Amino acid sequence: MRGLTARYGPVVAVRDVSLRVGEGEIVALLGANGAGKTTTLMSIVGLHRARTGTIALDGEEIGGLPPERVVRRGVGLAPEGRRIFASLTVAENLRLGAAAAGRGRAEDARRERLLELFPALRERLRLPAASLSGGEQQQLAIARALMPGPRLLLLDEPTLGLAPKLVRLVFDLVVRLRDEEGVTILLVEQNVHQALRVSDRAYLMRVGGIEAEGTPDELRRDRRVQAAYLGVPE
Amino acid sequence: MWWPLRSAVGAALVCAGLVVVAAWGWASGGDHSKLTHFFINVTIVVALQSFSGNSGILSFGHMALFGAGAYVAGILTLDPALKSTYLPSLPHFLQDANPRWWIALALAAAAGGALALLSGVPILRLDGASAVIAILALLLIADVVFGAWTGVTRGGAGLIGLPPEVTMTRALAFALAAVVVARVFKDSKTGLLLRASREDAFSAASVGVAVRAYRVRAWVLSGVIAGAAGALFAWWIGTISPTDFFLAPTFALIVMFIVGGKGTVAGAVVGAALVTLVQEQVRGYEDSSLHLGVITFHRLTGLTQLVLVLMILLVMYARPEGIVGREEPDEAIVRFLRGRTA
């Protein structure tokens, strides 16, 4: 059973958070702005040093490793705001993504598979990434993170700023990734409804700590979730 | 207490230090040239501190302002007979001019301020990183102008025979004034707001109007002090040319600023003291040679600069906030006393 436990002490943004993500699950991390969701993801991937706590991937400790090493161990991150390399072509973005896994036949095979999943990218391989639409850029960010074939994919607000039709597309994609590719996914989202629709379990964060956890049904009924998003008083 | 008075009192510690040094100079007699040099250095580095220390924008261009003051003072006070020989194409009112030294100094300070105003309004609209580059460009422009405007500056040949209008006493007086003014400015509303806005302004894509105005104020004040210091320098050294205001002196100035501590006026003074010491004492060794077993260095040219380099590298790696640190000495004393009585 693949597990990921993260515990942090009093870091300013995130306080004593414990998460577990099982193999093949889609776990959602919900919460309002500033709750510490992005910081949590950053800490997992190593872009942010946690003060205290442990992070383990499949039983191996990865906390404290620099992002280059974490990525090579099998964690991928599609960061908030996409952050694709706009001046590079789509193909070059993907190639960089694969850098963690090394060159060769496997890279080409994975790329083919990803282009099947993201047909829009195939058409634009030679174009600069800056010319892509918002939705396409998001696809590129996810594809890039998937290029090295990670076991765990972290998605930070993948639907931010996208039109509703594209939002659905992204979430359907997330499900496909889990079902067809066997990728374990930790998803940070503000779109509660859709996130709960696709995930197996979810956590609610508030002001740096976990406030609630459970299955989507449990959380939908949880008044704290309602309060966090709808302004309904507790 | 009215705040400028409080600041002035706060600066008293540093001022006392300067007076003590001067007193020692009077007592020992002899040539006060080195001490005069020190006081002039104090004035120019305090000028830099009052801008860069408060705004957070490192200025590589202060020598442009300094040089402007120096040339203005030089042109005005050069003996008219020499002037007609060296600078025959000067307009008549400048040719015949031979003002008193303090008028020339006031004009030099004004020149520094004017150049600062002219350059500051456009340049300080830029964000921090670009402003640094633009100020560096200003230094380069000044160097070109000093060198090419031969009718006024005599270009590379420089102005020689400048009258020795500066005495240690006068230099001390201006150093004291500069320290007090810089300190009062630092504690003023403008100074405080500048320091507060440092972090934001650097990362902002465009600079807010208020911040820009404050920066320009600091830059112009800085320019006035620098211009005055330039005049004193011209009279102290007797000969000026464009290389006196280009990269090597800029480096020495930056060393003074950083080594002492860029956040405080006291730091600037300490930095000036250290660097002047090095400049005056080490220079004597530059002509000698050094034997190290099999290697012989025939002339130790540039030894002064080497020492300065080592000083600044040491400070930057070991104690980036400088020798004096973040607090003015009087602030540290007050805090200490308050802690005691609390």
Place this chain on the structure above:
Amino acid sequence: MTLHEFVQQCINGLSLGSTYALLSLGLAMLFSIMGLINFAHGELLTIGGYVMWTMLHHDVSWILVVPATLLATTLAAVAMERIAFRPLRGASIETLLVTSFALAFFIQTVLQIGVSAEPEPIAHTGWSDRGYSVGPYTVGLIQIITTAVTFAVLVALVVFLRRTLLGVSIRAAAEDFGVVRLMGISAGRVVVAAFALSGLLAGIAALLLFASAGSVSPTSGTAPVVAAFIAVVLGGLGNLTGAVVGGYVLGFADQILAAVHSGTILQFHDAVVLAILIGLLLLRPQGLVGRRQELA
């Protein structure tokens, strides 16, 4: 100025621009990745010049001088990164600037003390003075070589930056350094590669420059690095293509204006160029060539 003079100056401008382009590329590469204006870049040039002087002084053949010089400048650049800049990773821009400034003076004074403050002559071999006539115009052999070599270098560089993983990484790092690490690419390696590249470019520029300059002194690097700095800003800070364009624009401008200058206001042409620079920074911060960057 007659058409003939103009064209002649353009020919001269081409080779001068080539030298500027090489230097400003090296400078821009470092700036784009680290935000660092390496004042000590000029000293890489000087080091190259001194290596050339030492070897030619001892009658070493040019066939050895060329690779030796390139190796020296590349190693010097890598050493700079390792010793001076790596310990300061993450420090403020201010600190980096001051350090590079101090480093420049450090190298200068070491050369002054270690060798001499006086210029050392670089032996002129016969071929470096040779010139050819093309119709009514004269072209020096060294000018032809300079331009040809620069073009070759630029082509090679484009291939490197497009085709190799390291090259693509450098371009990516110039845009968003943090995300490059997310690709599993070692940040340190990218930085070292960029420094090495800038050192190599400086070495090529040194060979071309000092072959015709005639002498080298500890301060030889100052004027070129100032020109490179201007070119980098003209082209848009951190924009590699822009740096090359800026270099050529500056080369042409310098030659043409210098030829016209005597007795006119154009004596100040350098100052005018610099003032234009400041204006550019204000109006078009992305330079002549750059695109408006999306702020991430």
